[in-house]
Amino acid sequence: MTYFVTGATGFIGRYLVQELLDNREGEVFVLVREGSRGRMERLVRQWGHPDRVTLVTGDLAEAALGVDPAWVKEHEGKIDHFFHLAAIYDMTASDEQNETLNVGGTRNALELAADLDAGCFHQVSSIAASGDHDGFWDETMFDVGQHLPSPYHRTKFESEKIVREESAVPFRIYRPAMVIGHSETGAMDKVDGPYYFFPLLKALRDALPSWTPLVGVDLGDTNVVPVDYVAKAMDHLAHLEGRDGEAFHLVNPEPQRTVDVVNLFAEAAKAPQFATPIDRAVTGKVPTRLLPRAVRPGNLVKAALRTPPAQLALRETIGRLGLPPAVVEHAGFPTVYGARLTQQALAGSGISVPDLESYAATIWNFWEEQLDTSLARDKEVVETLTGKTVVITGASSGIGMVTAFKVAQAGGIPVLVARGKDKLEATKDAIESRGGKAYVFPCDLSDLEAIDHLAHRLSTELDSVDYLVNNAGRSIRRSVKLSQDRFHDFERTMQLNYFGAIRLIMGLLPTMTKQHRGHVVNISSIGVQTSPPRFSAYVASKAALDAWSNVVSSEVVGHGVTFTNIHMPLVKTPMIAPTKIYDKFPTISPAQAADMVIRGLVDRPHEINTTLGTAGALAHTLAPRTAFRVLNLAYKVFPDSAAARGDGGKSEPDVTTQQQLLLARLTKGVHW
Known part of the structure; x- marks a missing residue:
């Protein structure tokens, strides 16, 4: 097997390449910008198989990724799997960044895959493609008329749509949930998702005893998975026979309340935890689904958070601790992500989502030691x-x-x-x-x-x-x-x-x-x-x-x-x-x-x-x-x-x- 990978210096990409080198045979070509060669060379040393990794100079923003046409001609028909991971995975990124890298980058990657006549194009999308769809959404669903509330949601949807409609080679799509650090080492390379709450937890730990009762808000459900699960699952699913054209949900199949996830990390930090006196145990007794969507309690709260006074208050309080107001607004997902088909495809592989409780302390320790x-x-x-x-x-x-x-x-x-x-x-x-x-x-x-x-x-x-x-x-x-x-x-x-x-x-x-x-x-x-x-x-x-x-x-x-x-x-x-x-x-x-x-x-x-x-x-x-x-x-x-x-x-x-x-x-x- 021969592989081509974009985004190998990224968080998911580096672990996927490690999986390919450890579990598969053959050469791995990785796209690298000229200015990132030093970083990539360090990664090659860490991967431990320098003789099997070849750097290919290019740029996500250029047509066909800017790869030398002579190299493309030499390798035409020789790339079995083309993994496209280079993208922005950041809710706070600008509209222009999302458009250039997520949408334009995907179109440029598809062009190169077609020129190479690759065996299969593997698109790493995101559950963000579901937008704010209210209800169940599984691997067979895509465009269900969902609203896309941010540039990140919109460009993830559009890039997946481009693959579905324009790919000249067979394709597979992977939709990871919110990806956090490695479940065994805690390793993470940037602050995202639940990590935005960590400075607040640290401040609470340093100021208050761990037994201090705090009142929290039910922010709905979230969905987090460790990067090692995502990389292992992608490696396995990519090599299954007869699964072209399918999407796979790399999500936690068990419900995860946002406040429960935050409290697991608060416990790891030895910080006070949040109680939610008014949560779904109370609101669930009220038939809110009979109300128009705009006036349901959760949507009213989100609408209030978008008002200028609320945004100012958030910026001047939690914003000073590094928690962007936009993250609070999107902390909970209205969507329930089904993963039955993905779970069936992984059956017998030994690959499953570990319980967050078993590695929350590992995630916290790595952040506190290296990312704070x-x-x-x-x-x-x-x-x-x-x-x-x-x-x-x-x-x-x-x-x-x-x-x-x-x-x-x-x-x-x-x-x-x-x-x-x-x-x-x-x-x-x-x-x-x-x-x-x-x-x-x-x-x-x-x-x-x-x-x-x-x-x-x-x-x-x-x-x-x-x-x-x-x-x-x-x-x-x-x-x-x-x-x-x-x-x-x-x-x-x-x-x-x-x-x-x-x-x-x-x-x-x-x-x-x-x-x-x-x-x-x-x-x-x-x-x-x-x-x-x-x-x-x-x-x-x-x-x-x-x-x-x-x-x-x-x-x-x-x-x-x-x-x-x-x-x-x-x-x-x-x-x-x-x-x-x-x-x-x-x-x-x-x-x-x-x-x-x-x-x-x-x-x-x-x-x-x-x-x-x-x-x-x-x-x-x-x-x-x-x-x-x-x-x-x-x-x-x-x-x-x-x-x-x-x-x-x-x-x-x-x-x-x-x-x-x-x-x-x-x-x-x-x-x-």
Whole structure:
């Protein structure tokens, strides 16, 4: 089989090409604009089959996609499947953009497919082609007189109509629902659909306790599916025999209330959720369908949202959080999408729509870590970090990786340091794919000679070293009674958390002093303030780094070099994963931790503490005996882990007791 794909750099396109390369044999030709070759070449490396992917220069806005006629003549009759995915999938795009890319692009793609005499033209349409059709709409339906309320709806309908009426080769049509991130990784490349609500959820989480009751509005039904389902389904359906001329609905066959979808993401964000005291349980008892369509409750609400006062109010409230008023208006679909024929075609393939509840947290985490661009709108952060180099250790995952994304979003240049070069390169590629810049410096930070070499390279190869974030660290949770024959635990922890950190600071200190500017952010621990049991090795190493930084801070006054110690609460990172009781503990996310790091970089306070950490430090100062008795209670409540006991995890408890959960919630953020 031979394939031609437009829109391969797009969100659905890149996953479809991956499916074709992984599951099918043959060459894949991908259309690329000359200015997008760099981005496409990065994708080719990520796909992992560079010998099977060939770039074809062209442009969606030109006749026959602007492909060289000589190339077309050479490949005439040799393209089995022509996938057309290049289009705008954005409700907020302008009329001109939609017309040029969705309508004109489809006509140009059909012209090229005809010139190539392609075996089948695969058009990726959208459920938006249904417009605001009120009622059931399945794969056999198309033009049922539906109203098309926006340029996006109109051009999706028109482009599908062009394929149906003008295609000179056999065709198949795919209508995805609202496509969100990958169900396993959360990966997404832009804000769309339910993502527009995420900044609002983040603001609510940061301002209110998660149990705060909020009143919401029943916005009707929506329909979301993950991109991996769409790509897998398209690959399977495209290769079925005898299905030319058909349309396929790549939708969630189960009803999805918009407010329920928003609440799933609110739960993932640990934000308050919305209750709808007046919803279909109430309005459903009123025979509204007997009313003229224009005066039905849902249409009255939408009409009200379109009025100038309502639009102004929306722009000045939720609009300031990045939620366009047009998205609110189109949040719910009046259409019920049937997918019986598509489900039958997929039967036996093992391809089905996963339950959103099973991956909502994955979607949220990816957005918060990589797509949340609120920092780019913070004038102070941007002015402070733009063009500045920020060396970040432990940048291959967790707090370090997310900090790197946030630094890049604010215009800074993250310098990624960790042992694993491949992971660092993947982070660098992700940053650069969004227009940022990053450097990779692999280093084993437990090796002092390697650190010396790293410090020399950083000082000589970079124009400046403006910031250092000492994030790399090792945590060990083990009681002293189980550590009698494990002194190496203390040595290893000290080696990375203390000796490695100060070796790198000392290596960069001459450069920072010469520049007469430099700031060091040390990721310390709330444990330094609260002294939780079983963390003697870890807390001691972090306390040593705190003490060293405090002493050196007084020696470099006037040199332009300053320090910030962040007493970080419990963060849900790979470092705490081996301790199974933490699975149900209240934690902050790596993105929330990275926000604390950004504050340290911008404001440069001497310390960043939590309220509970400060209370713990005061308790140790004012009432040490009482504090130790409380800690002893926690020592008895929380047992050593199976790993600490050395039984290989075989007896690790699967459940957390109510007593443990209660204490963990009362002392949120403390490592127990």
